[in-house]
Amino acid sequence: MRIAGKIVVSGLALVVFAGTAYGYATLQSLEDITRSNVIDSPGGATPGEQPADGAVDILMVGRDSRTDKQGNPLPADMLRELRAGDSADDLTDTLIVLRIPNGQQAVQAFSIPRDSYVPIPGGGKDKINSAFGRAKLAEAKKLRAGGESDKGRIEEGSLTAGRRATRQVVEDLTGVTIDHYAEVNLLSFxxxxxxxxxxxxxxxxxxxxPDSGANFVKGEQKIAGADALAFVRQRKNLPRSDLDRVRRQQVFLASLAGQVLSAGTLADPGKMGALIDAVKESVVLDQNWDLLDFVARMRGVSGGGIKFATVPVVNPDYRYNPAHPTWxxxxxxxEQVETFAAGLIGAAAPKPAAGSGKATVDVSNAGSTEGLAGRVADVLKGKGFTPGPTGNAPTRRTSLVRYPAALADEAKSIANDLGGLTTAESADVPAGHIEVVLGSVYSGPGVAAGGGAALGAAGGGAALGAAGSVAARGAARTEEPPITSAGENCVD
Structure with missing residues (x-):
């Protein structure tokens, strides 16, 4: 059975958060946790360090793996309990970046959809969750070709290559320098x-x-084990499929954070011991992570001090392969993702690419999506264009980019940036200006609250309250309430 989107990868970070109250002595037992050479920096984020990009950044990865951390297959009875089947692709089905701003206690987290279509280390473009498996396979072939015959060394080397490729593809997409890495699989979750x-x-x-095993009633409920796994991996029968699954993962993580940090859990040695044992048994960390230093950094973080978002999405139903139109x-x-990630900690937006247009862009909304013109103007500002007036226009169905003859190239660039809009030369457009009219069927960048390129930079933490994505099939979706570890987060 093919399982897509399995794991929320919060356990390790939350155990460490909890350690601020549970005690250093117990956390020292985590020092024998499995390590992997994932981070290039010789020392990682050292005690007291203020990273240049403004935050200590942790990549939390959930792998679609039917093995334990040593690579041994899980027993058949465990696979039946997990409703997981006995085989799977070597994919990273959950990618969450945890940002801990320099000198602040407000922790920001954002998800990257597993099917995001991006350049992959080693060449070409593919879904981001394939980076791990591609690099793992390539490294295993390389080791065998070089004469290595020990299966354990091949497995260890190829897993490290997969983890490093995953770190690299996330850094390339987000502009965030990953300081630490944590990985869980089906069993650890x-x-x-x-x-x-x-x-x-x-x-x-x-x-x-039936595919994921999800079978839930409406309203509040407590879930654990296989039911918890089904909750975060379900994508069928959800309005936005994978994007709603990402929100499920965020909600589960938020609730888990609130529960781990609650007095009832912190004061229960049995629960804390079981939690630490679970982490030790199946979580993998980078080689440089000083957990005790991390505990010190996290002092003062409360159950409500973690907020969750999703990177901006241009099109959730992107047909990327003309030879296979159903894929x-x-x-x-x-550029939107990088600006969004920087904005979560109030950092400056990345500089526009060299050669970007300098025209003033006036944006008007000819549809019914509230705030659309302002969000699209922010998108274009993030690409180097000068923002002009925004407002409403007479209702029309399709979108249009109007321009004077001298700005044809800039107009074409804007039309492409917004998803391939129609362009039209017009002598009525003032010199130095380009006019963008957004029709009722517009589904490009900025269509959903929180999905604009510059919103994160301009609005700082306010951007966290949105899902950062568009609804399935291009329909606009109203702004969703923020997901926090202190909130009552009811979702589809």
Missing amino acids: YQISKAIGGVQVCLNQATHD TAVQVDP
């Missing part, structure tokens, strides 16, 4: 969720999906 006695979640409606991916704009 199962054990972590059970260790604390289940996690409280809330659904807007009852849902059922879909999630289209993202790296």
